[in-house]
Amino acid sequence: xxxxxLYFKRTIKIASLILAIALVTAFCQQYLLCHFDYNKLLMxxxxxxxxxxxxxxxxxxxxxxxxxxxxxxxxxxxxxxYPVATGAAPVSLIKTQLKEVLRxxxxxxxxxxxxxxxxxxxxxxxxxxxxxxxxxxxxxNANKIEYIKNHVAISDQFEYYLPITKYHSVWNDYPEPxxxxxxxxxxxxxxxxxxxxxxxxxxxxxxKQVKMLNATLPKDENRENLEETSEADFRDLLQYIKDEKxxxxxxxxxxxxxxxxxxxxxxxxxxxxGDIISEYGFDFYNFERYNDDIGIDFTKDYYNVDHxxxxxxxxxxxxxxxxxxxxxxxxxxxxTEKQKEKWDTCADYYHKYVEYVKxxxxxxxxxxxxxxxxxxxxxxxxxxxxx
Amino acid sequence: MTYTSLNFIIFLCVSVLVYFLFxxxxxxxxxxxxxSYFFYLxxxxxxxxxxxxxxxxxxxxxxxxxxxxxxxxxxxxxxxxDWDKDTKKKYKNNIKIKKRLVMALxxxxxxxxxxxxxxxxxxxxxxxxxxxxxxxxxxVPALGLVLPLGISxxxxxxxxxxxxxxxxxxxxxxxxxxxxxxVSFFPQIVQGPISIYDQLAHQLYEPxxxxxxxxxxxxxxIIWGFFKKLVIxxxxxxxxxxxxxxxxxxxxxxxxxxxxxYALQLYADFSGGIxxxxxxxxxxxxDMMENFRRPYFSKDINEYWRRWHISLGGWFKNxxxxxxxxxxxxxxxxxxxxxxxxxxxxxxAHIAKVFPTSVASFLVFFIVGIWHGASWKYVGFGxxxxxxxxxSVLMKPVFEWTIxxxxxxxxxxxxxxxxxxxxxLVVLVGYVFDVAxxxxxxxxxxxxxxxxxxxxxxxxxxxxxxxxxxxxxxILGGAFLIFVISVIQERNSKTTIREMLDxxxxxxxxxxxxxxxxxxxxxxxxxxxxxxxxxxYMQF
Numbered sequence: 001x002x003x004x005x006l007y008f009k010r011t012i013k014i015a016s017l018i019l020a021i022a023l024v025t026a027f028c029q030q031y032l033l034c035h036f037d038y039n040k041l042l043m044x045x046x047x048x049x050x051x052x053x054x055x056x057x058x059x060x061x062x063x064x065x066x067x068x069x070x071x072x073x074x075x076x077x078x079x080x081x082y083p084v085a086t087g088a089a090p091v092s093l094i095k096t097q098l099k100e101v102l103r104x105x106x107x108x109x110x111x112x113x114x115x116x117x118x119x120x121x122x123x124x125x126x127x128x129x130x131x132x133x134x135x136x137x138x139x140x141n142a143n144k145i146e147y148i149k150n151h152v153a154i155s156d157q158f159e160y161y162l163p164i165t166k167y168h169s170v171w172n173d174y175p176e177p178x179x180x181x182x183x184x185x186x187x188x189x190x191x192x193x194x195x196x197x198x199x200x201x202x203x204x205x206x207x208k209q210v211k212m213l214n215a216t217l218p219k220d221e222n223r224e225n226l227e228e229t230s231e232a233d234f235r236d237l238l239q240y241i242k243d244e245k246x247x248x249x250x251x252x253x254x255x256x257x258x259x260x261x262x263x264x265x266x267x268x269x270x271x272x273x274g275d276i277i278s279e280y281g282f283d284f285y286n287f288e289r290y291n292d293d294i295g296i297d298f299t300k301d302y303y304n305v306d307h308x309x310x311x312x313x314x315x316x317x318x319x320x321x322x323x324x325x326x327x328x329x330x331x332x333x334x335x336t337e338k339q340k341e342k343w344d345t346c347a348d349y350y351h352k353y354v355e356y357v358k359x360x361x362x363x364x365x366x367x368x369x370x371x372x373x374x375x376x377x378x379x380x381x382x383x384x385x386x387x
Numbered sequence: 388m389t390y391t392s393l394n395f396i397i398f399l400c401v402s403v404l405v406y407f408l409f410x411x412x413x414x415x416x417x418x419x420x421x422x423s424y425f426f427y428l429x430x431x432x433x434x435x436x437x438x439x440x441x442x443x444x445x446x447x448x449x450x451x452x453x454x455x456x457x458x459x460x461x462x463x464x465x466x467x468x469d470w471d472k473d474t475k476k477k478y479k480n481n482i483k484i485k486k487r488l489v490m491a492l493x494x495x496x497x498x499x500x501x502x503x504x505x506x507x508x509x510x511x512x513x514x515x516x517x518x519x520x521x522x523x524x525x526x527v528p529a530l531g532l533v534l535p536l537g538i539s540x541x542x543x544x545x546x547x548x549x550x551x552x553x554x555x556x557x558x559x560x561x562x563x564x565x566x567x568x569x570v571s572f573f574p575q576i577v578q579g580p581i582s583i584y585d586q587l588a589h590q591l592y593e594p595x596x597x598x599x600x601x602x603x604x605x606x607x608x609i610i611w612g613f614f615k616k617l618v619i620x621x622x623x624x625x626x627x628x629x630x631x632x633x634x635x636x637x638x639x640x641x642x643x644x645x646x647x648x649y650a651l652q653l654y655a656d657f658s659g660g661i662x663x664x665x666x667x668x669x670x671x672x673x674d675m676m677e678n679f680r681r682p683y684f685s686k687d688i689n690e691y692w693r694r695w696h697i698s699l700g701g702w703f704k705n706x707x708x709x710x711x712x713x714x715x716x717x718x719x720x721x722x723x724x725x726x727x728x729x730x731x732x733x734x735x736a737h738i739a740k741v742f743p744t745s746v747a748s749f750l751v752f753f754i755v756g757i758w759h760g761a762s763w764k765y766v767g768f769g770x771x772x773x774x775x776x777x778x779s780v781l782m783k784p785v786f787e788w789t790i791x792x793x794x795x796x797x798x799x800x801x802x803x804x805x806x807x808x809x810x811x812l813v814v815l816v817g818y819v820f821d822v823a824x825x826x827x828x829x830x831x832x833x834x835x836x837x838x839x840x841x842x843x844x845x846x847x848x849x850x851x852x853x854x855x856x857x858x859x860x861x862i863l864g865g866a867f868l869i870f871v872i873s874v875i876q877e878r879n880s881k882t883t884i885r886e887m888l889d890x891x892x893x894x895x896x897x898x899x900x901x902x903x904x905x906x907x908x909x910x911x912x913x914x915x916x917x918x919x920x921x922x923x924y925m926q927f
Contacts, residue, residue: 010599017897021904033909035917129921156915158393165393165914172857173919 029164036180038371043137045193056081060113070196071350078332182374199371202361210259224268434535453559509761580698595672608666615659617911623652626852639835640845686806712747749773768820
């Protein structure tokens with residue numbers, strides 16, 4: 001064999017080995033050895049949506065996916081939507097989430113829920129898990145790299161670029177993550193997610209546990225400073241939106257059960273955040289003050305102080321949908337037959353989901369939130385079959 | 388930048404590329420020198436003065452020794468006709484003393500630094516304990532001393548060189564930069580092996596060309612080293628640390644388990660690290676000596692020390708054991724014993740014969756013990772090993788007599804297995820000193836072996852040591868793989884596993900490599916670590 005041929009053969013062999021390792025590692029990183037929770041399913045579902053097929057996108061933290069159902073909004077108002085929201089996402093992430101939305105969709109309206117602006121304490125702003133719930137589930141692109149470069153310590157950055165270096169020990173947690181693996185594969189195989197990231201439950205929070213202040217909130221003008229870094233990140237976001245001339249963005253604060261606790265602090269900081277938003281000339285809806293308009297019954301519509309149960313979710317969805325349609329003129333994009341079929345399936349599925357969530361709550365008063373993982377899919381299917 | 392870090396892998400790739408692409412082939416060794424100093428500065432720039440001092444002092448003193456030898460030879464040659472035998476002998480003796488003093492200067496300087504940094508606080512603490520015991524109200528202050536990276540290894544290697552130059556076994560290196568490379572060569576600086584100048588130096592300075600087979604074998608050895616270190620050792624150490632952090636609360640069963648686990652962890656960690664070092668050197672075309680040869684298959688403790696940390700054992704054999712055993716004092720004492728009434732008996736004759744080697748062995752292993760660390764527990768470790776070796780030499784006729792009386796076939800497989808297990812047990816006893824946080828706690832462990840064995844307590848304790856069942860399964864699987872590989876190596880001393888693998892079909896070869904790398908990626912202990920509990924939703 002000539003030298004040249006030998007070198008060529010060796011290069012091919014080495015390259016094929018490296019490629020095989022890279023492919024298997026990437027597969028493991030994406031589907032088997034990662035942090036599994038509903039945030040992964042939600043984000044994966046968002047990226048499965050057809051390009052430029054969403055009319056409304058909601059960005060925020062957990063209340064965004066517990067308090068609003070895209071399936072219900074579609075069924076009753078005809079527009080398509082999706083919450084790009086992960087648990088405890090701090091304000092620093094919103095800009096990146098927004099850029100990701102703009103990269104993949106061209107929504108008529110983008111609604112930013114400001115819970116992430118209101119966190120207090122360095123921990124909640126920079127806590128690795130809060131960042132990773134969102135970042136790990138984004139594809140590696142310029143937006144993700146920009147965030148990592150600006151917000152993650154240099155020594156930790158590599159583990160964000162190649163998350164398997166962080167999560168390789170997840171094999172130890174199996175079979176627990178299997179329900180998410182099943183859910184993930186089911187989503188990918190189907191090509192879309194049924195529930196669009198929605199995750200709530202049917203139980204009711206016992207409001208007797210707290211001394212609620214919600215009745216006085218409409219007139220409560222108390223203010224509290226935002227965390228310094230939060231304010232800086234928030235102003236950076238607002239300036240970015242202004243500079244990019246994004247005139248289809250509004251801000252909101254979803255309603256919570258507010259008692260003399262951290263939530264009241266957030267309420268006061270929310271008033272401050274409202275002032276800042278006004279400075280930049282954007283619309284802001286502080287729904288903490290609209291309880292009566294929305295028709296919220298705090299004794300029935302929440303499963304904990306921050307999150308609405310399935311009853312509250314339906315009320316909030318209808319209220320927000322009315323606002324989007326009437327105030328912002330959201331009209332449904334013309335969907336293809338295939339897309340329409342998908343959304344119709346989702347709307348049907350949402351009913352089954354609601355039924356299942358209520359059924360679970362009836363059986364177990366301490367039941368936890370229900371999302372679209374593999375096990376739940378099977379249980380919902382069984383329940384609807386039995387009826 | 389540890390050998391198992393990503394930084395090291397990147398550093399290695401860059402070094403390999405620069406080395407083989409360096410246009411002045413004759414000067415490729417300068418790339419290794421630059422890489423070695425970059426590596427040293429990257430991980431311990433504060434201590435670079437220490438390695439520089441050892442390099443410069445040893446280089447200069449070796450040159451001095453060399454010039455004394457050359458000059459003396461010239462003088463003897465010049466006076467060949469006019470000097471009588473006595474004058475020549477007297478001159479030679481004077482030169483020998485002079486050389487010895489010059490060599491001693493280097494030994495004292497460099498071992499002095501090592502001893503001061505490593506043992507000052509130990510001695511200060513021991514003196515204080517002693518004085519306080521007598522009620523004295525004085526104390527020797529403790530100093531905040533930190534050991535520079537690799538100081539034991541490069542000091543021993545350099546001192547071996549100076550002794551070889553003194554003995555005229557080696558010519559002193561003329562180029563200070565080449566000598567600096569010998570002292571600082573990055574694959575061996577952290578944990579050895581302690582190389583001999585004649586074996587290593589010429590390989591470092593030779594202009595090597597890229598050789599694919601060497602490259603492949605080097606990479607395979609590195610992967611095997613990574614597997615042993617990251618998959619087995621770094622996993623096992625989690626449980627071991629959990630025990631040593633709260634040593635007194637555990638049952639004898641858990642302590643027994645810990646010592647066994649430590650035997651595996653230490654071997655996997657140390658031999659794995661050496662495999663990485665040797666693999667890296669091999670890529671550059673340099674063969675470093677083997678430092679471990681299946682030590683747990685040893686049939687006696689002497690053999691064990693010839694298979695475990697071979698380069699350290701070799702160093703002590705060359706530079707301490709022989710000089711002591713062959714010294715006039717020991718030889719004369721042996722002769723005196725032989726000629727005494729006691730020496731006329733059968734036992735006396737044997738003891739007189741083996742006296743120099745047994746006492747020298749005891750001394751060597753006592754020092755090996757202390758070399759491991761500055762603590763009374765290491766003194767215990769040294770005494771145990773030295774004592775056992777001395778006893779095994781002295782009692783050899785008794786053992787042989789017993790075997791003969793019991794009609795045991797010393798070559799049978801069963802007896803070989805018995806010897807291996809017996810040796811392993813002796814080694815495990817030594818490890819107790821290593822694992823226990825102090826000498827007194829080592830004593831507590833020996834007691835616990837006998838008085839607090841409880842299978843049920845041990846079982847529940849072992850499951851709480853930071854490792855899950857699956858982790859223990861991985862360790863067990865890894866240990867089994869090491870065992871199988873070791874058996875194959877033991878049976879085929881002429882061929883390496885890598886050579887055997889090379890003869891297999893392409894697909895099988897690459898599959899083994901692929902599985903090896905994926906195993907390290909998935910099962911290795913590295914990175915900041917992941918704990919699902921950190922992700923539990925605590926704040927909305």
